[in-house]
Amino acid sequence: xxxxAQPEDQVNVAEGNPLTVKCTYSVSGNPYLFWYVxxxxxxxQFLLKYITxxxxxxxxxxxxxxxxxxxxxxxLKKPSALVSDxxxxxxxxxxxxxxxxxxxxxxxxxxxxLP
Amino acid sequence: KAGVTQTPRYLIKTRGQQVTLxxxxxxxxxxxSWYQQTPGQGLQFLFEYFSETQRNKGNFPGRFSGRQFxxxxxxxxxxxxxxxxxxxxxxxxxxxxxLGINxxxxxxxxxxxxL
Numbered sequence: 001x002x003x004x005a006q007p008e009d010q011v012n013v014a015e016g017n018p019l020t021v022k023c024t025y026s027v028s029g030n031p032y033l034f035w036y037v038x039x040x041x042x043x044x045q046f047l048l049k050y051i052t053x054x055x056x057x058x059x060x061x062x063x064x065x066x067x068x069x070x071x072x073x074x075x076l077k078k079p080s081a082l083v084s085d086x087x088x089x090x091x092x093x094x095x096x097x098x099x100x101x102x103x104x105x106x107x108x109x110x111x112x113x114l115p
Numbered sequence: 116k117a118g119v120t121q122t123p124r125y126l127i128k129t130r131g132q133q134v135t136l137x138x139x140x141x142x143x144x145x146x147x148s149w150y151q152q153t154p155g156q157g158l159q160f161l162f163e164y165f166s167e168t169q170r171n172k173g174n175f176p177g178r179f180s181g182r183q184f185x186x187x188x189x190x191x192x193x194x195x196x197x198x199x200x201x202x203x204x205x206x207x208x209x210x211x212x213x214l215g216i217n218x219x220x221x222x223x224x225x226x227x228x229x230l
Binding site for chain 1: 119121148150157158160163171173205207218219220221222223224
């Protein structure tokens with residue numbers, strides 16, 4: 001079975017500082033990994049995905065994520081945080097050997113960027 | 116290109132009633148997935164439809180059902196509503212289903228309150 005853990009409910013960071021939102025996963029096959037962001041009263045917006053290839057994936061709004069197979073992690077990073085980055089972030093996984101679009105989402109991490 | 120459209124945005128129902136939610140995917144997208152989002156359980160996969168057929172189903176009771184029309188629009192129905200069904204229901208569309216990796220694009224959701 002697939003599962004995703006986001007060990008931090010809340011991450012606080014000062015504007016201009018680097019940020020990291022952590023994600024670890026468990027799948028039986030090759031992992032397909034995604035990050036989404038949710039703003040208040042909005043649906044989820046796609047940030048980036050890892051399917052194969054380079055372990056460092058670049059996405060929207062200056063975000064990037066590093067895939068680490070040995071640690072089964074896919075942490076989201078940004079070199080310099082903005083107040084507007086404050087939102088709820090979800091990591092999601094789909095088993096590469098699976099069929100269909102039934103993604104498993106982590107519980108979410110609330111990011112607060114303080115001015 | 117228009118995004119995923121969910122209607123209505125807000126619904127208030129009473130216990131025992133039934134409700135139908137609607138989702139219009141991005142033009143050209145043929146896969147529609149539904150998720151339930153609650154503070155306690157997070158994002159949980161309900162089901163996925165592709166070419167008018169249910170492809171995958173999450174772990175929800177039979178009171179939750181859905182369908183997809185030939186134009187890829189999808190509806191989700193919940194019968195005999197319970198207080199615990201209060202949630203944000205999100206619809207996501209993607210180009211195809213199957214083993215291919217398709218980004219899911221989410222609608223803004225329908226917030227259902229059961230009184």
